[in-house]
Amino acid sequence: MTTSSSPQAALSSIPADLACAQDYEQLAPRFMALPSFEYIAGGSGAGATAAANRAAFARWSVAPRILADVGKGHTRLTLAGSAMAHPILLAPVAFQTLAHAGGEIDSARAAAALDAVIVSSTLSSFTVEEIARAAEGRHWFQLYFQDSRDATLALLRRAEAAGCGAIVVTLDAVIQAPGNRALRAGFRMPAGCVAANLPADLSEPLTLEPGASRIFQGIMRSAPGWDDLAWLLAQTSLPVWIKGVLHPDDARRLKGMRVAGIVVSNHGGRGLEGAPASLDALPKVRDAVGADFPLLFDGGIRSGLDIFKALALGADAVMVGRLQMYALAVAGALGVAHMLKCLREELEMCMALAGCATLERIDGAALWRND
Amino acid sequence: MTTSSSPQAALSSIPADLACAQDYEQLAPRFMALPSFEYIAGGSGAGATAAANRAAFARWSVAPRILADVGKGHTRLTLAGSAMAHPILLAPVAFQTLAHAGGEIDSARAAAALDAVIVSSTLSSFTVEEIARAAEGRHWFQLYFQDSRDATLALLRRAEAAGCGAIVVTLDAVIQAPGNRALRAGFRMPAGCVAANLPADLSEPLTLEPGASRIFQGIMRSAPGWDDLAWLLAQTSLPVWIKGVLHPDDARRLKGMRVAGIVVSNHGGRGLEGAPASLDALPKVRDAVGADFPLLFDGGIRSGLDIFKALALGADAVMVGRLQMYALAVAGALGVAHMLKCLREELEMCMALAGCATLERIDGAALWRND
Amino acid sequence: MTTSSSPQAALSSIPADLACAQDYEQLAPRFMALPSFEYIAGGSGAGATAAANRAAFARWSVAPRILADVGKGHTRLTLAGSAMAHPILLAPVAFQTLAHAGGEIDSARAAAALDAVIVSSTLSSFTVEEIARAAEGRHWFQLYFQDSRDATLALLRRAEAAGCGAIVVTLDAVIQAPGNRALRAGFRMPAGCVAANLPADLSEPLTLEPGASRIFQGIMRSAPGWDDLAWLLAQTSLPVWIKGVLHPDDARRLKGMRVAGIVVSNHGGRGLEGAPASLDALPKVRDAVGADFPLLFDGGIRSGLDIFKALALGADAVMVGRLQMYALAVAGALGVAHMLKCLREELEMCMALAGCATLERIDGAALWRND
């Protein structure tokens, strides 16, 4: 990360010493322009929440079991009606051409090859239709509320038409503080890096009445409310997940609206600086919604061991964001596919040693809190 | 901070990469003589309490909420009868020409421009009358008990005559241990840096009887007592705040004396080395005085997130000391004004993401204790 | 450890400044090829569990006692029927010629000289028969289940015939993740470093059905189960210890099978990355099996003080793995013997200062938990 030389071209084969999914984090800086890496790696502000996401995993150990019969073991699950080969999804990450020219197309190909779902972002570098073709049916669409209901609906209809299997509505990023790491590295979004799904931004500059707040009466003016979400849920028969929930009261209210499920997430530490670790919120949310309600998790996953811990603390499946971008930068579709394969095998090894032949066997009893 | 070259002249515009209030802390060393910076930045002794002030904030997270309606949000409050646009005051910091030639005059101008109250120190570099003119009515006076009641009363009368809106009596600095950082940097108060409100110090050197203690029978000889405070309260109809309270028993007793409010503070870690973090004392004091008693807080505020946490733990408003001096050093009145603007917007962003449209909505339920 | 020059030849006398058993850890890197040292020193993955093993000891203090009469003190014990001079065994460590050409033969000689039992590994560089001759009767055999019961039985019979006093069945390493330290140092098992007890591996490469898991249906296919253990216990009249147990439920079940005892161990942090510290599991296992059931412990022992703590937390005796390899590398049999002598004297000194004349006097009351 200290070099300012040109980044290396992405690899076309996986090096033998690339031993685990997390290795992509170490390798990625060599394959990206420094400002882009800093933008992706950093969290909002000084990065306290992004760091907390990682630190939370270190508070738990997994107790091994002996002589367990896992010969019929597998990682299959059904998630809000979708059958999946394993509980690892590609999180919606915006502007993936920042990492690699292949962008979301490469990520989608990797997802298709590894039986993973890719959740493509409203702010993707390629259109939802282009990504859908590459994903071969394993494709969900992440939706941000737009300035008007019409614009929001138009995106929804495109996702439906493209064959997306579910909608993931992100609600935790109505304002984002810039990240210090990106600022200090001089990051600016490259000219060619645009949101392919959206028209060019022609909105007029914000004008505020005297005494009005740039935050409350400005940016938050068009923030969605509970009625907007109710309206949205009525527009589609697709399963709708809500992403960006940490507070159990919000989770409880969402459950009452019959959403498909909730993604416990703090936007990878890129939303409110000072938000709690996503993993610390997970058991509180699970408690709030009960045992059977579908919960996805993201925030700090770097290994199969991390996935095991998230599942033991209440998640049904997880999404990976930064690892996806790092692997994409290192080796494009091949990198993302290999990273997914590593994660899955790491999870299986952890399950085998913890005596859990199937995902349902993973529960809180397998975790010991470190002192 | 490692440079011994001449400090840079203060800026006349705000650099684009100055993204948050805390950035002034990083920038300030370039704009001040090193010994002065070390004097301001350091705490008493080895700085344990100053460090504890900061560390206490890291023990709390703010739980974000989704879909909250904050379009009518604002930061207004009434504090002991004074209407305020936001809960951020400029703390009394002595000898502000250490940071910038404009000193308290510049700070007062910034306060006036940003609808903030400045609390000017008994030990200000400019007179209370000069500061009052610059502050345009948003001015409180910080009062130290003087060696005689007459001298104390004279200061009080000047503050009243200058139009100060309240008196803040500081009680936690009757003795101050020197700070190691200042000592090691060779700090001495520059010749021109004098307390403009006070006559030159003509007091005779202390003579002690044999066996007497330089502390108990010397410095503490003229320390004020409860009767002195009762006397003072009887001399003025202005609201009188008491600054420097950490212990709930002291807070309870003060409440019984009908002071206007209390400032929970450890003098920025410049009083008793080994005092607890100001933020750790805050909920204990709030418990002692009950929900409606006015409480100000200072001690370690560097961001709007910190302000949110202090408010959630029981403060009605906060004061900023070191940030004020840092911003003053970097860009004079402009810097202080920009720093106040940053803090307010950071607070508003945090409120918006935590679903709190007004200050009253900020309470302990919004905070999660980190593990 | 930063040198890439050739390792030093093993010493033939103990340097005067080699003051304690743990000093072998500091010295060892000079006496081994770096990749071998990294292979031995590292744990699986990033080494979290190996580090946790050590950190757990730091959470406890030993309270000294005054004026205790320990003049008749000793460290003798009877462990599952075997009389021992002290509670320190040499753990089964595979491929000891990695550390020194003398390998397990040197370790066995040291064990014999210092009245310690050596537990030689199924994967030893010398045969069980060769090691038995060097160990002069102080020899147990560590057994891994082989692909067939016949192969397992053949090993068992050889150990019995060689005069081994007990069998230690290791169950926690059915899969081992590679360690990052070894990988990064480019470690590969040297050509001459083979498992002398086993035939050359002629097994066919694993073929999996489509969709099958390399972990569950591959590696774990031939993992032993509870019935295999029951079968094994029926084949021998030797005491059979079970090594690699952390979970109290497993311990409870094993006790019901009348095994000789249990070794609380996480394979030195070389099994499941993310497993809890072995010392943290020890009191849970002791609670599960009751006061009189034989328990051995390994995982992080570096000093007599560590041994004292393990005994106070429930172990009857301990095994040392890495220290054995370090001492072997530094000075062959002499090093291992000296290391054992240091450990024993360190334990005796700790017992003397804690007022414990015999091992039975060491209990939880001697330990204080650090804050």
Add this chain to the structure above:
Amino acid sequence: MTTSSSPQAALSSIPADLACAQDYEQLAPRFMALPSFEYIAGGSGAGATAAANRAAFARWSVAPRILADVGKGHTRLTLAGSAMAHPILLAPVAFQTLAHAGGEIDSARAAAALDAVIVSSTLSSFTVEEIARAAEGRHWFQLYFQDSRDATLALLRRAEAAGCGAIVVTLDAVIQAPGNRALRAGFRMPAGCVAANLPADLSEPLTLEPGASRIFQGIMRSAPGWDDLAWLLAQTSLPVWIKGVLHPDDARRLKGMRVAGIVVSNHGGRGLEGAPASLDALPKVRDAVGADFPLLFDGGIRSGLDIFKALALGADAVMVGRLQMYALAVAGALGVAHMLKCLREELEMCMALAGCATLERIDGAALWRND
């Protein structure tokens, strides 16, 4: 501490920037040969207990109080019948000529000048008679049990004849592990550094029966027992303190023997490595002996704030060991005197700010446990 050049000559005046007692710790390495400094500064083994002694103080804060009347404040106390001007004693430190040619004579002069008691060691570089003359009556004698009761009694009689006011029997150092720092710096006791009170050591080398332990049947053979202590107590009418007690059960038993008091101490972390912090043991011992039993404390005192904390946790007075040696090295008698003066004023300042006019006012209510 990284220099290997010759140490500086001791100072003959106190530098202006020597602001607090703890500064002597920073300065001392310049005034001593490195091996001697390492010997003094280090603890036994890796120094875990010496470090724990210091770390324990950081767990407590002192809550300041406002408006307290301390004008009649003082630090006087009566300790087991002896009136003292303040609660700071010079701990028994052996071989003080390691730090400065003036050794215990200089320390004693400083004690006399600052109204402090010096407890001179059995292993002092000067004789008890020489030290007594310099101490001008403020002199206690630290006694180690000798190999024979006659030898022990001879020392006791000399101390009585020299006018020592009390006897301090040290019981926690029957065996001492060498310290790594001293070993690594190549420390050896200089030839001229001998125990002036004792005859040259003519004892025969230890011979052990086969199978006997060098610890239990060797070094501990002549360790004193409870009956030896009972015998000693019967030999003198001087107050007898017992030093080196951490365990409440030992304290309780000692109280029943009517000793003058107890010194809670772990020998500055130079006894059992792995012993708990002395400060952590203090409240347990106080609980065991009740409110009125005399307790001294040592172990990590570096400031008046530390003294305040020790008193609040149950000590009646404290002893300083390493600070004594550091100040002695820097400036001989002058240094020790100045160090004592600093400590006392630091304690008084802390008392003043915590609202405690006298030592009896210092109690647990003044301390807050840090989070």
